[in-house]
Amino acid sequence: MLDQLVARHNSRRRRALMMVTPNEAIAADWAENVRLQIVPQYPKAFVENPCIAIEQEWPTVRGSRKNNRYPYVQLDEVEYTNDLLKQSWSLIGKKLSVHIRGDFRTVRAFRPEGTEFGVLYVNGIWAISPHTRETRKEINKLYREGVFRDRSVDPVALYQQYLAGIALQKSQGKRHPKITREAGKLARSLSVQGSPNEPPDYSYTYQAPRPPTPATVKPRGRRAYFAPAAQR
Template sequence: MKPKYIHKKFVDRCKEAGIPRSSYPFNTDTLGYRALCRYLENLRDIHFGKAASRFGHDAEQKAKNSGIGQQNYPLNITPYQKVEFDGHRIDGIFVITVKTLEGDDAVLTLDRLWLLSFTDRATRNVIGRPHICLNKEYNASDVMIAAKKAIIPLKKKNLTIDGLSYQPTGGYPSEQFSEIEWAVWDVIYFDNAKSHLAQMVRERLSNLIGCTTCIGAVDRPMRRSFIERFHNTFTASSIQRMVNTTGSHPKDPRRKDPEKMAIRYEMTFEHLEEIVDVVISNYNGTPHGALFYNSPLEVLEQRLKKGMKPRLLNESKRTEFLFTQVEQPRTIRGSISSGKRPYIEYMGVEYRNELLVKSAHLIGTKVNVHINVDDLRTIRVFLPDGSEFGELVAAGKWSLTPHTLQMRKTINLLKKNKLIHFTQWDDPIFVYHEYLIAKETEKKKGSGNRIAKVQQVIRQAEEESNSPNQNKLLAQEHKNLAELDKARELQEKIQVQKTSTSTKRYKTITY
């Protein structure tokens, strides 16, 4: 309530109390307005927290939970000892280019994307290349992909945008200092988002990386001030300066039809990846006021020279498969009476290898299965005694194209609802991709993001290196499928020839 309204009520109450006109406040020029304003200002200063609530929820939270009492955590100077993680909505619209069913090029807009990144509290470095999530909300798998990118050593991208370049002083920690390749952290701070609390995230962080998780209090982003500040700096210095920005709110004057601008200038998802990589790489090499105008990389170099080296991930765990791995119990199925060879079923698909099909004695055995939710083409099986049985490959065309657990669930649901159909000769991922393109012509919201997700998964699988055994299994399965395709084509040709011969032989003559 404004002071002038409070003053009006004050004057009304004075009249109701019967105060004569010759007494205060009626005997002053302003009827006591100035004195009332001084009283309200004094009251505001005494009750700082309640007064801050008049300016919004964020101001109220900061007033109640920061700047008072003793700091409850000591100063941290050791690199990678404590890191912060969070997701941030990218304030911009981008597009992808796809081939339609008719063979034409089509430009599709994407919904707003997520930027997932890690920052080091001691040096302010952004550790590792951030992960750009295409889902409407990022999930546990996205969190672990971001963690994988923060740990695995990086190399600079080949830039395709004219005029875009890396600063000589910039880069990522693992790229600039070889002695901290595969460096991991001891404590990670994040908020109470559902994806952060997932069992997969907490189990992988504890057993694989060996760190402690610190879940912040609800609705208190100031507990992770470094990552919040970085996201604000990143957005203000890059995305919000582009013509396709959505601005910070719907009425932001910088928002000038971002969808139209993104299509007009063909600002693709690949361009966004390059821009994010360059901006953050340069950020690590830019002087920082909180670091006495040293850059984060310069501070890291000084700390490393003083012997403050972070812990490195154990060599036995340095495989990309482990970051997005979940464990589930499964039973080996099969039947000698019906001639069904042993197999393991997962999410509607059978998995086998040459050893399993010859192990009928294992039918009915309960085993532990390790699943990479980012690529379901293969799974790893462990027997009840803990020994590794080997990797199994998905049956049929499911082994051709990389796909995630989320994509498998979506395809199975679409097939169950009879929205898509595929046989054993069809690639389910290709059928799903065609379905999404067809839906995009109907302007279904989110179709562009799902198409881009399929393309991203395939591209990442090509860039990442699989285990030699996995490559061998997939190559053998692809060879078998190719031979089956040739046999089917030959059979179809023979059938066509028989049909034409039969037609000629029994041709009916009409008069």
């Protein structure tokens, strides 16, 4: 009986399947030479590694064995390297494929033939706070314009304080302050993958409201409860 029910179900055309039977829908999904498919089929390489939301760059490996300068790559004016790249003197002058995603303090490198080279780490003060590539570019622009001059401090923390000051200045004196563009940038800079939810520089203490006092009903005796309203 179960076999008959399944066979009857698979032989009926369904509106949800665009008037085809379940067996025909399965055959169309698994067919390789079908002309039209409702759900597109992606290559196997893309399914195994979709690489969604990844920026790709091809920086040249730099360094000098004569000057004892270990090999590195430069991205947005900052150097990246790791223990393997420091020993790869033969790669100087060649290019690596670098994938950028999320926190810009680390990138994933690949050789030109596609084999993975490993994770490269940023050097210097840029390794202190998590940040995105968009934030790095905006900070570099502020350095070029002379807004930021001190290059010995954490540039991301300096940038966040800069945005907080502008957002606070724009909201002062307004009855209903709106979310400014600087406040939005500040929120995005604080929500980078790998950063703490509430950094110490921007943490705050908010006193929770007290719960309302529960209403108390004064007990009354039976005679007072059944007394007429005029006598209460």
